[in-house]
Amino acid sequence: MRMRPKKNREARLLKVENFFAVCDGEKIDVQQSFGEKRPLWLEIGCGKGAFAAAMSTRHPEVNYLAFERVIDVMLMAMERAAAEGCGNLRFCSCNAENICTLLEGEKLDRVFINFCDPWPKKRNAKRRLTSPLFLEKYKSLLAPGARIYFKTDNRDLFDYSVEQFDSCGYVAENVCYDLHASPLAEDNIQTEYEKTFSEKGFKINYLEAYVKE
Numbered sequence: 633m634r635m636r637p638k639k640n641r642e643a644r645l646l647k648v649e650n651f652f653a654v655c656d657g658e659k660i661d662v663q664q665s666f667g668e669k670r671p672l673w674l675e676i677g678c679g680k681g682a683f684a685a686a687m688s689t690r691h692p693e694v695n696y697l698a699f700e701r702v703i704d705v706m707l708m709a710m711e712r713a714a715a716e717g718c719g720n721l722r723f724c725s726c727n728a729e730n731i732c733t734l735l736e737g738e739k740l741d742r743v744f745i746n747f748c749d750p751w752p753k754k755r756n757a758k759r760r761l762t763s764p765l766f767l768e769k770y771k772s773l774l775a776p777g778a779r780i781y782f783k784t785d786n787r788d789l790f791d792y793s794v795e796q797f798d799s800c801g802y803v804a805e806n807v808c809y810d811l812h813a814s815p816l817a818e819d820n821i822q823t824e825y826e827k828t829f830s831e832k833g834f835k836i837n838y839l840e841a842y843v844k845e
């Protein structure tokens with residue numbers, strides 16, 4: 633997501649600093665970040681935060697952590713969280729590549745990957761958030777029975793991801809090539825990208841995956 637650097641970034645970040653996860657630069661202190669131990673849900677690449685705000689509000693019983701690599705995008709998400717009073721939502725500006733160090737010793741109950749960058753060139757395949765490299769990292773952090781929820785408008789990325797989940801020992805469920813036309817649409821919360829692309833006529837692909845016993 634490209635955008636002009638935000639004016640008054642530091643002052644604006646200060647206003648929403650309560651929404652930062654506590655992190656020493658390497659590892660997130662989940663206990664200190666949320667104060668209370670609850671199931672931990674993670675969204676990777678939250679963008680401007682519409683999904684994170686809505687999901688954390690719908691589920692006050694969980695601790696909802698959102699990763700976003702671009703600080704100016706995350707600032708907008710944090711401002712939204714503050715405006716909507718999302719008390720169980722915290723953000724970390726980081727690259728998900730470092731997830732194992734960031735969340736060392738933690739267990740994730742859900743992971744959301746929404747409209748991640750497709751990295752269409754083969755030489756960049758390792759950067760896809762559903763590449764084997766990433767799927768193995770998630771596996772080491774997932775609690776028993778935990779699920780990954782994945783949505784994308786990009787059919788090539790989706791087909792690739794279905795294959796990778798399978799080859800990395802996950803079971804894919806509710807695999808769906810037109811989420812908005814399916815019964816799953818009822819509970820669906822749309823992300824910013826999802827709204828934009830579905831309005832342009834793109835079908836939304838969706839799956840849930842868990843690690844095979």
Ligand SMILES: C[S@@+](CC[C@H](N)C(=O)[O-])C[C@H]1O[C@@H](n2cnc3c(N)ncnc32)[C@H](O)[C@@H]1O
Nearest residue numbers: 633677678679700701727728746747823824825
């Ligand atoms: C295409 S946007 C989608 C944003 C949002 N999920 C949505 O559906 O509207 C992908 C977002 O993921 C972030 N992102 C991409 N790779 C990432 C990574 N390795 N770690 C953290 N964030 C990442 C990007 O900065 C961008 O904001």
